[in-house]
Amino acid sequence: MKARSYFPKLLPEKNGKSIHSLPVVYTTQLEEGDEGGLDLGQLFGALRRRGMIVAGITTAIASAAFAFAFSSTPTYQAKFELLITPETVENKLTPSLLNKEVDRHSGGVNETQLRILQSPKIMLPIVKDIEARYPNHGVPKLKFNLVTGTNVLEVSYQALNPKKVSLVLDIVSQAYVAYSLEERQADVRQGIQFVEQQLPQLQQQVESLQEQIQTFRQQYNLIDPANQGKQLADQLHGIVQQRLETQTQLAKFQSLHSTLQNQLQLQPEEAKTASALSEAPRYQKLLNQLQELESQIAVESSKYHDDSPQIQVLRDQKQNLLPLIEQEGQRVLLNTVPNNVFESKTLASPNSLRQQQTQQFFDTANQIQALKAQSLALTQAEQSLRQQFQRFPVLVRQNDDLERQLKIAVDNLNQFLTKREALQIDAAQKQSPWQLLTPPTEPKSSTVSVKQVLILGTGLGLILGIAAALLVDKLKNVFYTSDEVKAIANLPLLGEIPIQRYNEAYQESLHSLYTNIRFLSFDTPVRSLSIISPTSGDGRSTIAVHLAQTIAAMGQRVLLVDADLRCPKIHMLLGLPNTKGLSNIIAEELNFQDVIQRSSNILTTFEGYNSADAELRTVKSPLEDDFFVLTAGQVPPNPISLLTSQKMQILAKDLYSAFDFVIYDTPPLLKFADSSIVAAQTDTSILVVGLAKTKKSALKKALERLKLSNCSVLGTIINLTKK
Numbered sequence: 001m002k003a004r005s006y007f008p009k010l011l012p013e014k015n016g017k018s019i020h021s022l023p024v025v026y027t028t029q030l031e032e033g034d035e036g037g038l039d040l041g042q043l044f045g046a047l048r049r050r051g052m053i054v055a056g057i058t059t060a061i062a063s064a065a066f067a068f069a070f071s072s073t074p075t076y077q078a079k080f081e082l083l084i085t086p087e088t089v090e091n092k093l094t095p096s097l098l099n100k101e102v103d104r105h106s107g108g109v110n111e112t113q114l115r116i117l118q119s120p121k122i123m124l125p126i127v128k129d130i131e132a133r134y135p136n137h138g139v140p141k142l143k144f145n146l147v148t149g150t151n152v153l154e155v156s157y158q159a160l161n162p163k164k165v166s167l168v169l170d171i172v173s174q175a176y177v178a179y180s181l182e183e184r185q186a187d188v189r190q191g192i193q194f195v196e197q198q199l200p201q202l203q204q205q206v207e208s209l210q211e212q213i214q215t216f217r218q219q220y221n222l223i224d225p226a227n228q229g230k231q232l233a234d235q236l237h238g239i240v241q242q243r244l245e246t247q248t249q250l251a252k253f254q255s256l257h258s259t260l261q262n263q264l265q266l267q268p269e270e271a272k273t274a275s276a277l278s279e280a281p282r283y284q285k286l287l288n289q290l291q292e293l294e295s296q297i298a299v300e301s302s303k304y305h306d307d308s309p310q311i312q313v314l315r316d317q318k319q320n321l322l323p324l325i326e327q328e329g330q331r332v333l334l335n336t337v338p339n340n341v342f343e344s345k346t347l348a349s350p351n352s353l354r355q356q357q358t359q360q361f362f363d364t365a366n367q368i369q370a371l372k373a374q375s376l377a378l379t380q381a382e383q384s385l386r387q388q389f390q391r392f393p394v395l396v397r398q399n400d401d402l403e404r405q406l407k408i409a410v411d412n413l414n415q416f417l418t419k420r421e422a423l424q425i426d427a428a429q430k431q432s433p434w435q436l437l438t439p440p441t442e443p444k445s446s447t448v449s450v451k452q453v454l455i456l457g458t459g460l461g462l463i464l465g466i467a468a469a470l471l472v473d474k475l476k477n478v479f480y481t482s483d484e485v486k487a488i489a490n491l492p493l494l495g496e497i498p499i500q501r502y503n504e505a506y507q508e509s510l511h512s513l514y515t516n517i518r519f520l521s522f523d524t525p526v527r528s529l530s531i532i533s534p535t536s537g538d539g540r541s542t543i544a545v546h547l548a549q550t551i552a553a554m555g556q557r558v559l560l561v562d563a564d565l566r567c568p569k570i571h572m573l574l575g576l577p578n579t580k581g582l583s584n585i586i587a588e589e590l591n592f593q594d595v596i597q598r599s600s601n602i603l604t605t606f607e608g609y610n611s612a613d614a615e616l617r618t619v620k621s622p623l624e625d626d627f628f629v630l631t632a633g634q635v636p637p638n639p640i641s642l643l644t645s646q647k648m649q650i651l652a653k654d655l656y657s658a659f660d661f662v663i664y665d666t667p668p669l670l671k672f673a674d675s676s677i678v679a680a681q682t683d684t685s686i687l688v689v690g691l692a693k694t695k696k697s698a699l700k701k702a703l704e705r706l707k708l709s710n711c712s713v714l715g716t717i718i719n720l721t722k723k
Helices: 003-009 040-049 051-071 089-093 098-102 111-117 120-131 162-220 225-264 268-278 281-301 309-336 352-428 450-476 482-489 504-520 540-553 570-574 582-588 639-643 646-658 674-679 696-708
Strands: 076-083 143-146 152-159 435-438 493-498 528-532 558-562 601-603 618-620 627-630 661-665 684-690 713-721
Touching (some): 076 162, 120 162, 162 352, 482 493, 482 684, 482 696, 482 713, 504 540, 528 646, 528 674, 540 627, 558 570, 570 627, 582 639
Parallel strands (some): 493 713, 558 627, 684 713
Antiparallel strands (some): 601 618
16 A cells, blocks of 8 residues: 555544644755756866866866877978969950850869869879989879959979978979960960951941941832831821812811802702803803903992993993803703703803802812812822831841841951951960969968977867866765765755764854754744655764754753654664564554663764764763653664554654654665654654765756645755865
């Protein structure tokens, strides 16, 4: 059966109130993010603890660096810089695609160029010159570095002999400059040859396009297509306006012609007759004379009386002219319209008003015929212009295409001509295209000095030593300072027990511990508590003995109960027999007063002590009146069943009543559930953490277990401090 199932039974009444009713001073809380890394204090603390590791690694690496520097042979290195492909005449004059065909060096040095510089073609003459001074030298191992973003090539060489370094770089730099000149001359010659091959084709292309443009413009009568198109549009617009005006006038005269025809009451045949009279010249001449006489009569009538001689003469002339008009009209009508069905006399002898209307009728008919002829001519002209206008954009596009092709061909021709001239100028030059920006430098030793190597080795060793020290400290995962414990436990610190025993500081720490316990439980005094720790070796049993002795020395009756039924230590620490104890009282139903022992022994340390729970020798002290001990007794087969039994609850209540203070020493919390069971039967608990002993992970797990079991924890005791 699990221990948790017994917890509800472990709440006996004490002095009229239950243990459960005691206030929980502090409940354990886990802090998140306590593994945030080392701060400066932790860093220096770790370095102090692991100083030997730091010193050892630093010394080893510094020694190795010193040995390496002392035994290494110095080498010498020098370099020179070349400017690849400076500006030439053809590059300045023709920055076009021709450079891609003609100037293969325009892109600067590349991987292919570097391979050429190291090829046998270049290196064999260099090796020959070097071996004249240093036989059996072989090909020098040059290093090439192209400066980023520039056309500067850096060439370096190193060797054991500084004079050899200078000689090799001098020969190589001269060879590279000479090579660039030879290559440039060869490229220029090839460029001239290429241009000469292209020029005839380009000239022929230009002439062919010029002939095509000439033929095209002659065929379609084009001089300036853009202006001609505008003129054609203006002509078409003018013709359309004239045609519209002509149609307007034609409609106007047609309306007037119909009105006159109705006024004259002319039938179609009569209209033809009137048309014939209007075309007779002698008849029209007589009519004009008649009109002049009537005009004169009208003028003279305003001056004279009707019976005046002047008026009478004019009227006589009119009367004499009328028969002539009638006779001429009869003659014209008989010859023109012999079968007329009306009296020709009406037309042949009109009165003056009818004569004017008839003349207007004739004029209107003539005007209509003229306007119809004009409208027809304008319509035909408009159709012709529209056909030309619709076809003109196609002609313009064809003309533009030819002109664009001609422009491209002319530009190419001009570029090739300019390129040829530039190449011819370059062919006459003897200056190398590659420039030696920096001559070979003085050889310098590339070997780092012993002092520098020693400094670097010491620095590297120090860094690695610190890293190793921090790693070892981190992997051990234990507490080294009180601040680390407080950061994780988040509980009141009741006391710090020094590692040195039985001195004034040690005694003072025990008195301070008891004082803090009484202060934190002032409202509800604590009379029973359990001493717990995450794991063994934290000093739990030792602190339980010392705390009990300290309280007894203050005149209180104190009972120290060894509740660790699995691995009891109290009897060994105090030098007491363990034939009967807690397990015997519960199992055999013995009276606790017969089993409890008085102890007059004081726990002391022996020389060479290095364990918190080690067996210690004792000395006599007059504490037998107030210090009582209940040892664990025989180790039972099932300690859990005894600690959770009803008898244990009754015994705890009896002990609580019989003594002023009861202290329980318990097993490690993370190994067994015994500690939680015993803690549930006491007023509160105290958590012991041993510096350089307790692991951080163990404390976290212990806090989590206490939180789950709802145990009251008054605070922590930090053991084995070096203060």
